[in-house]
Amino acid sequence: MKRLSVLLMVAATLAVSAGGAYAQKRGGELRFAVSAEPPDYDCHAATSFAFIHPVRPHYNTLLKFDEPKYPAVKGDLAESWTVSKDGLTYTFKLRRGVKFHDGSPFSSADVKATYERIANPPEGVRSIRKAAYADIAAIETPDANTVVFRLKQPNASMLTNFASPWDCIYSAAKLKEDPKFPLRNVLGTGPFRFVEHAAGSHWVGRRFEDYHVKGRPYLDGFRAIFIRDTSARVTALQAGEVLAEFRGQSPADRDKLVKALGDKIEVHESPWVCSLVVTFNTERKPFDDARVRRALSIAVDRWQGAKALSKIAIVRHVGGLLRPGYELAAAEKDLVQYPGYGRDIKKSRAEARRLLKEAGVPNLKFKLLNRNVPMPYTHVGVFVIDQWRQIGVQVEHELPETRAYISNLRGGNYDAGMDFNCDAVDDPNLQLAKYISADRSPINYGRYNDRKLDALYDQQKGELNPAKRAAILREFERHALNEGYTFPTIWWHRIIVHWKEMKGWYMSPSHYINQDLQDVWLDR
Amino acid sequence: MLRYTIHRILLMIPTLLGVAVLVFVLLRLMPGDIVELRFLAEGGQVSPEVIAAERTRLGLDKPMWRQFGDWMTGIFVGDFGISMWTGRPVVDEIASRLELSMQVALMATVFAIVLAIPLGTLSALYKDSWIDQVIRLFAIAGLAVPSFWLGMVIILVLLLNFNWIPPLTYTPIYEDPWTNLSQLIWPAIAVGYRYSAVATRMMRSTILDVLQEDYIRTARAKGVFERLVVARHAMRNAMLPVVTVIGLEFAFLIGGLVVTEQVFNLNGIGKLFVETVTRADYTMVQALVMLVATFFILVNFVVDLLYAALDPRIRYR
Numbered sequence: 001m002k003r004l005s006v007l008l009m010v011a012a013t014l015a016v017s018a019g020g021a022y023a024q025k026r027g028g029e030l031r032f033a034v035s036a037e038p039p040d041y042d043c044h045a046a047t048s049f050a051f052i053h054p055v056r057p058h059y060n061t062l063l064k065f066d067e068p069k070y071p072a073v074k075g076d077l078a079e080s081w082t083v084s085k086d087g088l089t090y091t092f093k094l095r096r097g098v099k100f101h102d103g104s105p106f107s108s109a110d111v112k113a114t115y116e117r118i119a120n121p122p123e124g125v126r127s128i129r130k131a132a133y134a135d136i137a138a139i140e141t142p143d144a145n146t147v148v149f150r151l152k153q154p155n156a157s158m159l160t161n162f163a164s165p166w167d168c169i170y171s172a173a174k175l176k177e178d179p180k181f182p183l184r185n186v187l188g189t190g191p192f193r194f195v196e197h198a199a200g201s202h203w204v205g206r207r208f209e210d211y212h213v214k215g216r217p218y219l220d221g222f223r224a225i226f227i228r229d230t231s232a233r234v235t236a237l238q239a240g241e242v243l244a245e246f247r248g249q250s251p252a253d254r255d256k257l258v259k260a261l262g263d264k265i266e267v268h269e270s271p272w273v274c275s276l277v278v279t280f281n282t283e284r285k286p287f288d289d290a291r292v293r294r295a296l297s298i299a300v301d302r303w304q305g306a307k308a309l310s311k312i313a314i315v316r317h318v319g320g321l322l323r324p325g326y327e328l329a330a331a332e333k334d335l336v337q338y339p340g341y342g343r344d345i346k347k348s349r350a351e352a353r354r355l356l357k358e359a360g361v362p363n364l365k366f367k368l369l370n371r372n373v374p375m376p377y378t379h380v381g382v383f384v385i386d387q388w389r390q391i392g393v394q395v396e397h398e399l400p401e402t403r404a405y406i407s408n409l410r411g412g413n414y415d416a417g418m419d420f421n422c423d424a425v426d427d428p429n430l431q432l433a434k435y436i437s438a439d440r441s442p443i444n445y446g447r448y449n450d451r452k453l454d455a456l457y458d459q460q461k462g463e464l465n466p467a468k469r470a471a472i473l474r475e476f477e478r479h480a481l482n483e484g485y486t487f488p489t490i491w492w493h494r495i496i497v498h499w500k501e502m503k504g505w506y507m508s509p510s511h512y513i514n515q516d517l518q519d520v521w522l523d524r
Numbered sequence: 525m526l527r528y529t530i531h532r533i534l535l536m537i538p539t540l541l542g543v544a545v546l547v548f549v550l551l552r553l554m555p556g557d558i559v560e561l562r563f564l565a566e567g568g569q570v571s572p573e574v575i576a577a578e579r580t581r582l583g584l585d586k587p588m589w590r591q592f593g594d595w596m597t598g599i600f601v602g603d604f605g606i607s608m609w610t611g612r613p614v615v616d617e618i619a620s621r622l623e624l625s626m627q628v629a630l631m632a633t634v635f636a637i638v639l640a641i642p643l644g645t646l647s648a649l650y651k652d653s654w655i656d657q658v659i660r661l662f663a664i665a666g667l668a669v670p671s672f673w674l675g676m677v678i679i680l681v682l683l684l685n686f687n688w689i690p691p692l693t694y695t696p697i698y699e700d701p702w703t704n705l706s707q708l709i710w711p712a713i714a715v716g717y718r719y720s721a722v723a724t725r726m727m728r729s730t731i732l733d734v735l736q737e738d739y740i741r742t743a744r745a746k747g748v749f750e751r752l753v754v755a756r757h758a759m760r761n762a763m764l765p766v767v768t769v770i771g772l773e774f775a776f777l778i779g780g781l782v783v784t785e786q787v788f789n790l791n792g793i794g795k796l797f798v799e800t801v802t803r804a805d806y807t808m809v810q811a812l813v814m815l816v817a818t819f820f821i822l823v824n825f826v827v828d829l830l831y832a833a834l835d836p837r838i839r840y841r
Contacts, residue, residue, distance in 0.1 A: 039562065039609045047568035126578065128568050183611070199610065199620055200791040200799075202693050225692050228795070229786040235679055236789070239689040403804050406564050407556030422567040433569055443569050 026215075028522035030222040030502065033233045033245040037200065037226045042182040043168035044118050045126035049247055049511045052165055052424075054203035054224035057217075057517045058101070059168035059188035062092060062111060063159065065513050067506035071327065071426050073163040076516075077106065077189065087154035087464045090162070094145045098212040100171050101193040108141035113172035115139055115149070122179045132161045132429070154462045156469055157429040165424055165512050191217035191518045201226060218504070218521035237497065243522075244498035247511045248272070250314055250375055257497045266500050268507035271317045271325045272492035274422035276380045277434065278368075279486040281414055282448040286361045293484030295355035296416070297340040298348040300387045306490045313379035316493035320477045321435065323509060324491055326426040328470050330477060338481045352391045365394045369414035372399040380489050381418050409445045419445055419486065424512035428473055429461055435480045446485040453480060525832070532828070536821050540814065544599075547813040548592050551806050557584055558608045558804040582608050595810065605807040609800070614811040617796065622778075624694050625785075625792035627704075628711050629777035635716030636723050637770065643720075644727020644766070645759060651732065659724065666721025672783035675714035679787065682710075692789050711788045715781060719773050726769050730762035737761070763834055771827035772820075779816035 036050030043055065064076040075081070078092040098106035119136050121127035135155045140148040151158070161167075168188055174181045181187075186194035189212070192205035206221040225242055227233045234253045236242045238260050249257070254267060278296070280287035287293060302318045310316035320338060322329035335341045342348050356362050370381040378399065385395045395416075400408065409417045423430040433441050436457045437449035453476060460472040481487060496507060504519040559578045563570040579585050583594065598605055604614045647659040683689050690707045697704040734740065735758055743753045781794035793812065800808035832838045 040611055047563060047566045047570070049566070124581075126574060128563065128570055128574065131569065131571070198693070198791075199612070199617060200796060225789075227692065227789050228799070229789065231676070232787060232789045235683060235689055236692055239683055239687065241689060241692055401554075402565055402802070403556035403561050404554055405556075406560045410560060410564065411555075413555075420567055430569070441569070442571050443564075443567070 024218050024504065024521045025523060026218050026521070027220050028524055030219050030244075030517065030520060030522065031242045032222070032224055033227045033236055033242040034203075034224045035226075035228060035230070035233060035245070035247060038203075040183050041186050041197075042126070042180075043166050044121075044182070045128055046166060047128055052512050052515050053246055054197075054205075055168075055186065056165055056515045057190055057192040057205050057222060058186050058194050059190040060098075060516070061163065061165065061167050061169060063163040064165075064516070065163050065425070065508070067508070067514050067519075070506075070508050070513075071160065073159050076163075077111070077169055078162075083159075087156075087158075088151045090149040090151070090158060092147045092149075094147065095212055096145060098189050099210045100189050101187055101208055102171075103210070104171060104173065106169070106189050107144040107172075108147040109144070109172040110169055111147045112139045112141050113175045114167065114169045117170070117175060117179065118167060125179050129164065129166055132157075132164070154464055155429075156461060156464050157427050160425055160427045163425070165515065190516060192219075192222060195221070213518065216518050218519070219517065222517055237499075240499065243502045244496070244505070246496065246515060248314060248494045249497050251311060251495065254495045254497055261499075264500055265497055268496045268498075270494050270507050270509050271319075271323055272314070272494040273323050273326075273424070273426055273431075273510045274420065274492040275319070275323075275488045276315070276376065276490065276492075277419050277421050277486050277488050278384060279409075279417050279419045279446045280484070281412055281416070282446050282485060283412060284415055286359060286364070287415065289359045290483050291355040291359040292361060292364070293487075294339055294482065295352040295359070295391070296388060296393070297481070297484045297487040298342070298355075299352040299391045299393070300340060300384055300487075300489065301345040301348075302341060302490060303343065304345070305383050305387070309376070309379055309383060309490060310493060313376040314492050314495065315376050315380060315490040317491035319488060319491045321480060321488065322428060322431055322473065322477075323426050325509070328426075328428060328466070328473055330474060334474060334477075338478060339484070340481060340487060349391050356391065356393070363392060363394075365396075366415040367396045367398050368416050368418060369398050369400075369405065369408055370418040371405045371420075372401050376492065377418055377420075384418075384489060412445075412447055417445060418489075421488070422492075424510055426509065428469070429457075432457055432460075432473075432476060435476075435486060444486075448485050450479075450483065450485070529829075532825055536818075536825075539821060540817060543817040544596070544810070544814060545592075547810055548595065548806075549588075551804070551809055552588060554804070556804065558582070558806070559584065561804055562609070595807075599814075604811045607800075607805055607808045609803050609805040609808065614808050617808060618793070618811060618815060621792050621796050623696065624708070624790060625778055625781065625794065627697065628708055628715065628781065628790065628792065629774055631708060631712035632716035632719055632777055633770065633774050635712055636719035636773070639716075639720040640723030640727055640766070641759075644724040645731055645754065645762075647724070647728040648731035648735065649754065659728075663721040663724040663728075666717045667725070669718070670783075671715045671718050671781075672787050674717060675711060675784050675787040678710050678714055690788060694791055707788075708790075711781070711784055711790060714788075715777060715784055719777075722773060723766055723769050726766050727762065730765050731758055734758045734762045760834060764831055767830055767834065768827050771823045771830075775816075775820045775823040778819050779812065 034050055034053045038051040038055060060077045062076060062078050063073045066072040066074040077095055077098060079095045081092045083090050094108055100106060116139060118127050119130060119133040135151045135153055136149055137152045138150045170182055171187055174187060191208055191211050193208045195204040195206050197203050203224040207217055227236055233245055237245060238257060257265060280293050282288050306316055306318050317324040320330040320335055336343060356364055368381060368385060371377040381397055385397055388395050408414050421431060421434045434443050436454050438444040438447050439449055440454060456472055456476040460469050463469040463472055501523045503523050504521050506514045508514050559575050563575060583591060607614050607617050643659050647656045650656050679689055690710050691703055695703040740753060740757055743757050779793045779797055781792060782798050785792045785795040797812050
């Protein structure tokens with residue numbers, strides 16, 4: 001009997017956390033906080049979560065992530081799809097009966113127009129993720145419910161790309177009238193139609209009654225409230241003025257809310273697709289010497305650091321170049337073989353001192369450029385400086401405002417920099433772009449070119465067999481960490497606290513996905 | 525008086541021009557710009573071509589003198605430009621926030637005046653008594669406590685005792701006065717307390733000075749009631765510096781409630797200021813600085829004119 005009740009409890013918990021097939025209630029307005037605000041309304045030109053959280057509920061994408069099975073994908077506007085054996089042809093069957101919020105019908109022409117806008121933006125249109133679709137040779141629409149993408153070469157990340165939360169499907173008719181239409185207008189097929197954006201204050205969406213998924217959305221609407229100040233956001237959450245904030249809370253704020261609200265709230269935690277990485281300006285001496293870079297990498301005790309910092313900052317996980325826990329990431333047994341990941345820190349530090357001496361810089365002094373954002377930049381910056389101090393390296397911590405920080409990092413006006421690698425999804429093509437040659441990657445601030453890394457990057461990108469791709473990734477990782485141009489410190493840890501009455505929302509390792517609110521409901 | 529007024533108005537032009545040059549140059553002295561911030565602050569893999577195209581679109585690739593010329597020409601024809609961040613006219617962005625900031629400033633001013641004038645006067649009249657000590661303690665505490673901290677305390681008290689915080693979004697007073705006041709009364713108190721403390725101290729010291737004047741002694745010698753001496757002769761003359769303080773504080777409140785607006789999540793000019801400076805939105809920052817500078821100059825001008833109304837001996841030529 002006791003066993004049965006335990007089983008029932010587990011089943012009930014699973015049903016609740018999955019927002020599954022039980023007693024969802026219809027109605028109510030979900031109020032949530034967003035710490036920043038979208039500057040305009042064009043998904044294809046946006047880069048911030050502050051855009052995704054209020055805007056994504058108005059749109060559908062071709063595919064989306066299967067929330068409980070992340071990183072698996074499922075159809076959003078696509079009903080089904082096939083991929084040819086050679087990986088060069090992707091054929092999507094689209095859902096029927098889908099309408100835009102203005103009542104116009106959705107068809108394959110809209111998908112074609114959308115992806116052509118992303119891959120080949122017309123004059124005056126900004127497309128941030130153009131590179132992700134550079135392999136597309138042609139988009140065909142044999143009928144109103146079928147769209148075929150033909151690629152120039154295989155790309156193992158193509159399905160992930162099609163599930164990108166940024167690739168909102170726009171109306172072909174509207175784009176034809178004005179390619180910049182989405183910049184100032186919100187017209188999608190998503191579960192909520194746009195009502196209002198009060199600049200600096202809030203964003204409102206209301207249920208789209210003609211939404212193509214029967215019975216969805218459950219909510220009457222949502223209201224995103226822009227609250228810039230962290231303590232004001234936490235207070236609003238504590239007072240129940242907002243039920244959630246979807247980017248993440250610090251450990252201290254989580255503990256405060258748990259203490260104040262007890263069982264009225266739920267706490268979700270996950271490794272995050274974000275890491276802080278140390279990058280060296282390889283155009284400056286002595287950082288052009290791999291021995292110096294490697295010495296500085298292996299002097300950092302990531303294992304102890306992760307344990308200590310997780311108590312005060314939003315970092316917790318030791319990982320390689322891909323997020324710990326991701327299916328293509330290095331397992332711990334691989335990690336400990338890489339330079340900088342050994343468990344014996346004394347041995348590593350002795351080796352670091354030897355390398356610095358050999359490179360002729362036993363008393364190295366330099367400046368670490370870091371971002372003036374306390375959580376978690378300052379914490380991690382202080383941590384690595386202390387780690388380096390333990391091998392006799394003296395480092396000055398420079399913390400300019402974000403604007404100057406980015407400018408200096410990008411312009412090569414630094415010795416070593418605390419850079420970040422944060423993406424919408426787990427995808428080697430995205431996460432490894434930081435490490436390939438500067439003449440290929442706009443986000444390589446180390447200013448180096450390494451053709452071996454470039455070749456391995458291209459190889460993994462075209463490898464459709466996951467096991468073989470993983471093997472190439474390990475080789476990439478080993479080489480990158482040996483060279484130490486840029487090395488990860490500690491991966492971020494995402495903490496979401498929300499009121500229990502909000503149901504049907506799924507935690508993920510990214511603050512950019514699972515935000516269409518289609519299945520979210522209020523248990524009131 | 526007319527000549528003086530015209531002279532003061534004409535003086536505003538070089539003052540504002542100086543402010544314009546200063547803000548324009550200072551903004552551009554810092555490394556980095558809005559384009560890098562917008563596309564790279566969250567790790568976007570944006571190509572240098574996109575960044576260059578965006579700079580061209582915003583006119584950031586033009587020489588500085590040309591950018592300044594474009595801005596000045598725009599102002600001259602009443603076009604204050606487009607926000608580089610949102611793409612909306614800066615006038616619209618400011619207008620949607622000005623109403624709230626003006627209301628908080630007005631409420632805080634009323635709160636300050638209602639407290640400061642009687643308290644300052646009482647404190648002076650009962651100098652060194654327990655009444656004076658209590659009022660001075662109240663005023664010193666007001667000066668010592670930052671408004672935003674008081675705001676945080678107010679929110680915590682409301683949250684912990686009533687499980688309630690002021691509304692997070694603004695409702696105009698003409699739509700729903702109760703909701704409007706339930707949001708804005710708290711920041712008005714938080715800001716008005718410091719404001720009243722400054723004015724109370726000023727009122728007390730000027731009343732004390734005025735009470736030593738010959739004309740007060742003369743009035744008393746003539747047998748005028750003490751109440752009339754204070755109200756008609758002392759307070760009126762003591763008001764001059766107090767009016768100056770009130771005017772300057774009011775002008776400051778329009779753009780100066782930076783932290784208090786963050787604490788209460790008020791969508792006002794102060795919060796907009798912080799956001800636009802952080803984003804390096806040149807056109808918005810320039811417009812906001814010009815707005816606040818104009819406001820300061822106008823308030824000073826009005827205060828000077830008020831002097832003449834308060835003190836018949838003052839005549840401007």
